Amino acid sequence: MLAGPVRGLFHSPYRIIKPYLSEGMTVMDVGCGMGFFTVPMAKMVGRTGRVIAVDIQRQMLAGMVRYAGRETVADRIEPHLCGADSLRVERWNGTVDFVLAFMMLHEVSDQERMIREMHSALKPGGRLLFAEPVIHVGKKTYDGELSGMKAAGLRVATVPKIPICRAALLEKPCCMDEGVIECPV
Template identity: 40%
Template sequence: MTVLDMGCGPGFFTIEMAQMVGRSGKVIAADMQDGMLRIVKEKVAGMELENRIQLHKCEEQRIGVTQPVDFVLLFYMVHEVPDRRHFFKEIHSIVKPDGKVLIVEPPVHVSKSAFEETVSIAADAGFAVVERPKMVFSRGVVLRKG
């Protein structure tokens, strides 16, 4: 699989996902902060999975990933995006048909209604809800590209 860790931060999930995709897979670790991408680069330097990880610098209003992906992780990042409608349209253009997206948000910053608004924006962009996993201290939803 090719997966996108969107808003990867310091790469906590990037490394986990690079282990999960195996030798033939790829993780695109994308963030708008050079400092975060530098941390990921330094963390994985010399690791066996280094060549499975491709770093990508985003603009705040443009993801800019052109390679189609099977899965997108949006962990604790959607609430930081200024224009969610534009964001999910772009995510939709990147995800392969039948590909999935996992959104996880912190309840401290994202109320139930704000989270549902995000789910509705994602639905307008062409995603269907497939699962609402129960998570401790987080709100989560799995979407599929329709």
């Protein structure tokens, strides 16, 4: 179900994330599972791009690697096993253009830490697409998660429409000098 064709009817990776990705980007899929978004992301960033696929379950990463191999994009993906207490992604701090956190934050016990780690991984001007399922995550809980992202220093750029989800595209400002939140030209 999590990687099957029926899910693609509701959550087409190309429709949902293609507008935010381009050739050569470094992107991170947090809670990648079997690679439903990871493999299409690897195609979208092209041969010069990189996808960091983060999951807590070794079996999910192994399944994602098999899927990526069948789709001939495994060389663009770096599987990363995180811990229950941390994403352990410090080596990528400040290097990631785009982070996807799709229908997974509600499952994390230390959301504040995870949000800080995703924020740290992003380079200035980087973006994070955050979505939660309306069925499992009520508006109050979602608003609390979104407030945590704002408290970490991210700002809402837009609110994309994603079926059966509440979602926000957030950006890491380039400059915080005296309230300036846009990148200098």
